[in-house]
């Protein structure tokens with residue numbers, strides 16, 4: 493029996509070598525005719541990756557190449573987790589529309605390209621993947637998404653939306669210290685994330701029937717809150733291009749955590 497996309501995705505998530513993670517074999521074209529729901533709880537991790545329970549401290553200044561490499565290493569690990577979690581959703585929501593699952597596979601490949609771009613930058617700065625500790629923060633949260641609605645709210649509109657703000661800010665920070673290649677990588681990835689946010693927004697509307705700030709906030713998987721899903725300043729241009737309207741953007745910008753609400757976490 494020939495290989496299926498589902499089996500390929502499962503192998504990719506569970507892989508334990510850097511090569512299988514970063515440059516997996518091409519995916520087959522055949523999808524399973526009777527896919528079963530599979531909710532993986534954790535990814536495979538190559539022994540070279542030191543996974544730690546707390547986020548390593550972000551460097552304060554990006555002047556030194558090793559500080560920039562450390563930051564890009566964190567981003568590289570975010571992209572790897574994003575790729576794995578797109579695959580996770582494809583397996584977990586086996587009964588979701590085929591069009592949605594095909595889109596997840598497409599985005600998985602985009603995230604792998606982003607990881608490769610960051611790896612190139614890390615190596616150009618004289619470092620390698622595994623040299624700094626990593627945290628599986630996204631994996632600690634997203635497998636609790638009970639529905640595809642919650643997944644697209646938390647991952648796509650939420651975290652990838654936040655990435656539109658962060659990539660713009662970091663592009664400026666890299667440029668400021670004279671790292672033009674680093675700035676361009678941020679800009680390129682930030683641009684490509686717009687389509688991911690648009691995809692999530694489109695499917696939020698399909699699953700829920702409509703989209704607004706309140707329904708998005710209630711679909712977020714606990715303990716995630718809008719706090720983690722925005723950077724300062726908001727990248728209004730990219731967010732508008734992704735399809736987010738002015739009412740949503742001002743509600744996101746104005747939102748304040750309540751005293752009894754979940755404490756903001758650090759990624």
Ligand SMILES: [Fe+2]
Pocket residue numbers: 571574602603606681685
């Ligand atoms: Fe990405």
Ligand SMILES: [Fe+2]
Pocket residue numbers: 574599603652685688
């Ligand atoms: Fe993305």
